[in-house]
Amino acid sequence: MSRWFSRNLIRIYAALALIYLFIPVGYTMAFSFNDAGKRNINWQGFTLDNWKNPCGAPDICVALGNSLKIGFLSTFIATILGTMIAFALGRYKFRGRSATNLLIFLPMATPEIVMGASLLAMFVNMNVNTGFWTTVIAHIMFCISFVVVTVKARVASLDPKLEEAARDLYANEYETFRRVTFPLVLPGIAAAALLAFSLSFDDFIITNFNSGTITTFPKFIWISSIRGVPAQANVIGTAMFLIALTIVIAGQVVGNAKAKKRR
Amino acid sequence: MVDLAASATGDLQLRNIRKEFGDFVAVDDLNLTIPKGSFFALLGPSGCGKTTTLRMIAGLEEPTSGTIAVGDTDITYSKPYRRPVNTVFQNYALFPHLTIFENVAFGLRRRGIKDVKEAVEKVLALVELGHLKDRKPGQLSGGQQQRIAVARAIVNRPALLLLDEPLGALDLKLRRQMQIELKWIQTEVGITFVHVTHDQEEAMTMADTIAVMNKGRIEQMGSPVDLYENPETVFVANFLGQSNLIKATVGTNSGAETSVDVQGARIILPTSRNRSAKSSVLVGIRPEKINIHAAGTSTGKNALHDGVVTDISFVGVSTQYQVEMPWKQELMVFEQNDGGAANIRKGDRVTLSWEPNFTFALDSED
Ligand SMILES: Nc1ncnc2c1ncn2[C@@H]1O[C@H](COP(=O)(O)OP(=O)(O)OP(=O)(O)O)[C@@H](O)[C@H]1O
Ligand SMILES: [Mg+2]
Secondary structure, eight states, X not given: OHHHXXXXXXXXXXXXXXXXXXXXXXXXXXXXXXOOTTXXXXXXXXXXXXXXXXXXXXXXXXXXXXXXXXXXXXXXXXXXXXXXXXXXXXXXXXTTHHXXXXXXXXXXXXXXHHHHHHHHHHHHHTTOOOSHHHHHHHHHHHXXXXXXXHHHHHHHTSOHHHHHHHHHTTOOHHHHXXXXXXHHHHHHHHHHHHHHXXXXXXXXXXXXXXXXXXXXXXXXXXXXXTTOXXXXXXXHHHHHHHHHHHHHHHHHHHHHHHHHHHO | OOOTGGGOOSOEEEEEEEEEETTEEEEEEEEEEEOTTOEEEEEOOTTSSHHHHHHHHHTSSOOSEEEEEETTEEOTTOOGGGSSEEEEBTTBOOOTTSOHHHHHHHHHHHTTXXXXXXXXXXXXXXXXXXXXXXXXXXXXXXXXXXXXXXXXXXXXXXXXXXXXXTTTTSOHHHHHHHHHHHHHHHHHHOXXXXXXXXOHHHHHHHOXXXXXXXXXXXXXXXXXXXXXXXXXXXXXXXXXXXXXXXXXXXXEEEXXXXXXXXXXXXXXXXXXXXXXOSSEEEEEEOGGGOEEEETTOOOSSEEEEEEEEEEEEEOSSEEEEEXXXXXXXXXXXXXXXXXXXXXXXXXXXXXXXXXXXXXXXXXXXX
């Protein structure tokens, strides 16, 4: 008995850790099938109604739509701007480069509550009405740092000899970037974009300060949690989780298949 | 637009090339002419400026001053992609995200050639790696990657192929094999090869002409035989093979022959082989040119007496003796194991002798 125990200690530990991590997810999933009515806190019985009608709760899909729009827009802009900054920092020597390197880290280190409040103060001072666009601006701002850091790591690991080889093989500056530099940095850019989207979609604190009357998905849940979160929120949460999981697994499967084919 | 640089052919000429990195002079007043179609080796110790020279020829580095020309076309400041030059990089630099086929096709496609299949497959067959064309570089062995790097360059039929120590990462056996293959490819495709190496044996076996480089300058240039038999500087004498260099004072000069005084012994050499104008010189003799005898039985014209054998090592084709001379200098002697070897043991007193024609004299380095 004790030998079996010591031999399987790591497995037991891993299982416990995974259970710990996935209990909230499992709970969310289970309660997306709850026949809850108003308050989705106690188990009232199994139903598929919530899944059949995810927009059933008032305004939930408006909030989700806002979150997706804000997420895509700020991801798109932050990825482009951040990638350009990452190339500048990773490739060129210019005055103030090390200062820029440091400043790029600041938004990541600043507490969100401070950043959210200061941004709001700034918008108010400038007489800007907070709403959709102020939220986008705020999201771009905190996403850029993460994009820069992620892409810069990829740029730094790129062997400059490869670009020299391309130029040696008749590729001009543009072709070198398009055929060699960009494809090699692309995985870093993609990772940065995914990160930026999940940060934006998830953000509550800064959004709460700067979104005015616009409701995002996290804000919707926060507001409705006072009266009781509708089961549709669990449906959408579960769906997001499953979509992300599918993407990851698909990526793995495709990668493995490619690796197998090459052999 | 007619692109002169890209279609230039002819001899490669470097004129008064100098390259500084800040205060540091990496290449100093370099003058070279590399004839079209030759296999040229640039040989020198680490840090002497070989890679820097190649990078200037390829256009990846701009010379501080001087000119580079292919035939009559000045390419000193042409962009790298406008030069009739391709490089095989020291670490291959194959594109990791492209297949072997696309790696090799890269240069052709960039020049707007649509139908690349035939040319690529032909060159892959030449390096005997056609069956790997769908793989990625990461799935190839070091030797295979090296051959792809060569294929990727020669498929473009450049006027000039630059090879920067392409065999450095290979083990000895593969290295020998690749040396033979490269030499064969060069004769096959007939383009000028400039091969950088710090392996003197590699340079000697492959090149038509070797330039020995030291501290950013060319010390001497010539055929392998010429460099070995007639070194002009102490550096070359020691870098290519081994040499015995002995301090001597120049004595009489009778036109064709010069005699020098080595610790009291009279040594004769052809006047043409005295590279020094000074009275104090270093007399040189290659170890394999010396005969070793029991004391007093010398026959050769040039002889040094009273040596003591301090070490003998048998290396198969030859036996190597280390002989300490009365003035406490160790000399090396290589004797062929052709059955006629003298029966000499460690501690024996010996006489060393050789033909005057094999003797040379150099400026002492200090
Ligand atoms: N970009 C650079 N900045 C400053 N110094 C440099 C630079 N590139 C090369 N050097 C210096 O120039 C000298 C010659 O370098 P180079 O790379 O040409 O040597 P090499 O002959 O190719 O040596 P190796 O056999 O080790 O490759 C070295 O002392 C090196 O430190
Ligand atoms: Mg080098």
